[in-house]
Amino acid sequence: MRRPAASAILIPAALAIAGLLVLALWVWGSSVSSLELRVPGQDRPGGATPEVLDGVAAGGGLIPGNAKPPTNLPGAWPSFRGPNRDNLADPAAPLARSWPSGGPKVLWSIKLGEGYAGPVVRDGRVYLLDYDQTNFCDALRCLSLDSGEEVWRFTYPVAVKWNHGYSRTVPALAGNYVVSMGPKCHVTCLDATTGKLQWQIDLVRQYGAKVPDWYAGQCPLVDRDRVILAPGGKNDLFLAVDLKSGQPVPGWKTPNPRKWKMTHSSIAPMEFKGRRTFVYCGSGGVVGVSAEDGSILWDTTEWTIKMATVPSPVCLPDGRIFLCGGYESGAMMLQLEERGGAWSVHTKFRLKSAVFGSTQQTPILFQDHLFGVRQKDKELVCLDLDGKPVWRSGPQQRFGDRPYLMAGGLMYLLSEKGVLTLAEVTPAGYKPLAQARVLDGQEAWAPLALAAGRLLARDEFRMVCLDVKEN
Numbered sequence: 001m002r003r004p005a006a007s008a009i010l011i012p013a014a015l016a017i018a019g020l021l022v023l024a025l026w027v028w029g030s031s032v033s034s035l036e037l038r039v040p041g042q043d044r045p046g047g048a049t050p051e052v053l054d055g056v057a058a059g060g061g062l063i064p065g066n067a068k069p070p071t072n073l074p075g076a077w078p079s080f081r082g083p084n085r086d087n088l089a090d091p092a093a094p095l096a097r098s099w100p101s102g103g104p105k106v107l108w109s110i111k112l113g114e115g116y117a118g119p120v121v122r123d124g125r126v127y128l129l130d131y132d133q134t135n136f137c138d139a140l141r142c143l144s145l146d147s148g149e150e151v152w153r154f155t156y157p158v159a160v161k162w163n164h165g166y167s168r169t170v171p172a173l174a175g176n177y178v179v180s181m182g183p184k185c186h187v188t189c190l191d192a193t194t195g196k197l198q199w200q201i202d203l204v205r206q207y208g209a210k211v212p213d214w215y216a217g218q219c220p221l222v223d224r225d226r227v228i229l230a231p232g233g234k235n236d237l238f239l240a241v242d243l244k245s246g247q248p249v250p251g252w253k254t255p256n257p258r259k260w261k262m263t264h265s266s267i268a269p270m271e272f273k274g275r276r277t278f279v280y281c282g283s284g285g286v287v288g289v290s291a292e293d294g295s296i297l298w299d300t301t302e303w304t305i306k307m308a309t310v311p312s313p314v315c316l317p318d319g320r321i322f323l324c325g326g327y328e329s330g331a332m333m334l335q336l337e338e339r340g341g342a343w344s345v346h347t348k349f350r351l352k353s354a355v356f357g358s359t360q361q362t363p364i365l366f367q368d369h370l371f372g373v374r375q376k377d378k379e380l381v382c383l384d385l386d387g388k389p390v391w392r393s394g395p396q397q398r399f400g401d402r403p404y405l406m407a408g409g410l411m412y413l414l415s416e417k418g419v420l421t422l423a424e425v426t427p428a429g430y431k432p433l434a435q436a437r438v439l440d441g442q443e444a445w446a447p448l449a450l451a452a453g454r455l456l457a458r459d460e461f462r463m464v465c466l467d468v469k470e471n
Contacts, residue, residue: 060154113132115460118446126142128140152194172227212264265313275290283304285303286302311325356387361373361403414444420439440461454469
């Protein structure tokens with residue numbers, strides 16, 4: 001067999017090498033240009049889509065939909081746990097106390113990216129932070145409450161690896177704005193009507209936050225004209241930014257002397273002795289800060305949860321704060337004291353997990369009692385404010401870590417099998433009224449929302465809108 005001449009080998013090889021060098025230079029030049037890091041707001045006109053966030057690729061923006069929201073549906077569920085962040089609804093119309101054999105009417109059903117993020121509702125629109133696994137984007141979606149069809153969506157690319165789902169936060173509506181926190185702690189504010197970007201903050205890059213295990217679960221709090229966040233950064237335990245501009249509020253500062261990190265719990269507003277405060281469960285304990293200037297008024301290391309801190313504080317009018325958690329943490333009641341401007345806190349009582357504990361959901365304060373699903377036996381229980389059990393729903397009524405809310409003495413509870421229970425619930429007892437399977441039941445952890453006689457519920461991959469008003 002004849003060997004080819006040397007020139008026959010060297011010339012094509014040289015051409016190939018030259019071609020590869022040209023291609024490499026072109027790719028390298030393009031990559032450097034597109035990955036140049038910029039701080040949002042420094043190099044773009046106001047309202048423009050950010051080109052790059054730290055750790056986030058260029059791209060994204062507003063994508064119009066075809067739906068028009070209805071204008072005749074009253075009622076709102078504007079933030080995490082409702083209008084007052086207490087999971088109590090004030091229905092605009094009477095609610096049905098019984099359902100047909102097939103359950104409440106399903107008005108619409110849509111597929112979602114895998115996650116546990118819950119919706120908010122206002123002006124006939126539903127807002128939900130979703131994750132687009134195909135295009136690797138956070139997607140804040142605006143849907144018609146009438147049909148579930150998309151009015152618009154705003155996306156920004158961010159690489160999120162699967163870790164027991166993706167999204168798990170609830171947006172907040174205030175004025176004409178909607179604010180969300182993404183899985184990797186990107187806080188985004190949009191015009192609630194048009195979807196136009198107002199501002200965006202990267203809590204990791206700008207404030208030194210650490211993304212929690214299983215991603216961010218904290219839901220933004222809008223207090224008057226400010227957005228209150230708990231990044232748990234190197235220098236900032238709390239952060240207050242202007243709702244319209246996203247700029248830090250002058251003179252408002254919360255240091256982080258104990259170096260606590262962000263958890264999955266959300267901030268709870270509290271009024272005590274004529275002073276407004278914010279209460280938060282950080283990685284190393286519980287803290288109360290002044291709503292006026294962000295200063296730390298009190299903190300305690302008496303309450304921590306080993307695995308994941310998820311339920312939010314339940315603040316009582318007389319300065320008591322009820323805390324609960326999973327992983328055998330049980331529950332605790334704190335008592336605040338304030339004398340001459342000096343604040344203190346002490347433990348009023350503790351409960352073992354056999355009495356009460358909750359891995360995911362925050363109990364409801366109603367008629368001077370606490371209602372929640374106990375982790376131990378998955379039953380709904382009623383506690384008095386001394387922590388003593390008043391009643392439990394019984395072994396035939398089990399719910400697990402799924403969500404619940406209350407509306408005028410009626411309670412909606414999801415079970416692990418996707419069964420929705422309607423019950424009359426008061427301190428006097430528990431009376432089931434109706435049941436229906438409404439979801440597949442696969443990890444339906446997302447908070448419920450109720451507005452205009454419509455209940456919104458979701459599991460990992462699907463959200464349904466149910467007609468629960470009295471017809």
